[in-house]
Amino acid sequence: MKTVLKWLGILLVVLVVIGLLAGAGLFFTTNSDINKTYDVAVAPITLPTDAASIEEGARIATIRGCNGCHTPDFGGGTFLNDPMLGVIETANITPGEGSAVSGYTVEDWDRAVRHGINPEGKSLMIMPSYEFAGLSDEQFGQLIAYMQTVPAVDREHPDPKVGLLGRVLLATGQLPLLPAALVDQTAKAPVSVAPTASVEYGAYLSTACIGCHKPDFSGGPSPDAAPGDPPAANLTPAGPLSKWTMEEFKTVLRTGVSPEGRTLDPEVMPWMMTQHFTDTEIEALWLYLQSIPPVVPKS
Secondary structure (H helix, E strand, O other), X not given: OHHHHHHHHHHHHHHHHHHHHHHHHHHHHHHHHHHOEOOOOOOOOOOOOOHHHHHHHHHHHHHOOHHHHOOOOOOOOXXXXXXXXXXXXXXXXXXXXXXXXXXXOHHHHHHHHHHXXXXXXXXXXXXXXXXXXXXXXXXXXXXXXXXXXXXXXXXXXXXXXXXXXHHHHHHOOOOOOOHHHHOOXXXXXXXXXXXXXXXXXXXXXXXXXXXXXXXXXXXXXXXXXXXXXXXXXXXXXXXHHHHOOHHXXXXXXXXXXXXXXXXXXXXXOOHHHHOOOOHHHHHHHHHHHXXXXXXXXXX
């Protein structure tokens, strides 16, 4: 009996040591990713100053979700509050106290928005720059021109903390925590994109959807979804859109009501954002989604 207990004790010690080593390795690996620096040169962009461009910048901030994640006043707020995943707040991107963009040059804005990098060269957290990387110079300029007009909001935010589960998901590529690692840092954004009801323009717009619906638009659960949130819809021809018309698609994006009569939760499907798409944008997005291959998610 004593021999059995002795070996059980040894086994327990071995398991504890293995667990500690694995935890240390996980912490080291993810810290290395978090602290990795990127050297990205960006071309200077002259911001527009006319009222029409600034007004369009305000619309871009809406349809691209800036005033969703960063809150309607752009002062930032809670994005993730789960001790296991992490505690992360979105940045204050106004000129007020606690601003994360105080002193930003246009080039700093570019690295942050389209490359996911802060002025020190490290990756931002959570900022979905993979959705903005292809934003045209023209629309980027309009967006930042508008952001420089927003009122100051005094709001401080704590430094982000990544929990154990968050580190596991980060290490296994299941949590898009560090956008700089997910962006092709050598790719060049277009100077401008003509707004036409075309597959090409729809492809350009569709990058705003990949954060929830995935790059192949097959949808599914998100690792940072709130408990009880439904999975994102499959937007490929294998999903429910195959039974919709373009007008029904337009109604969903404008009102949040599906052809089946279901009212979509705006916290899950941000139709309060997509209702500001123009008819041309919705038609282009529809044409693009009709053109992509069907994808049936693995069960």
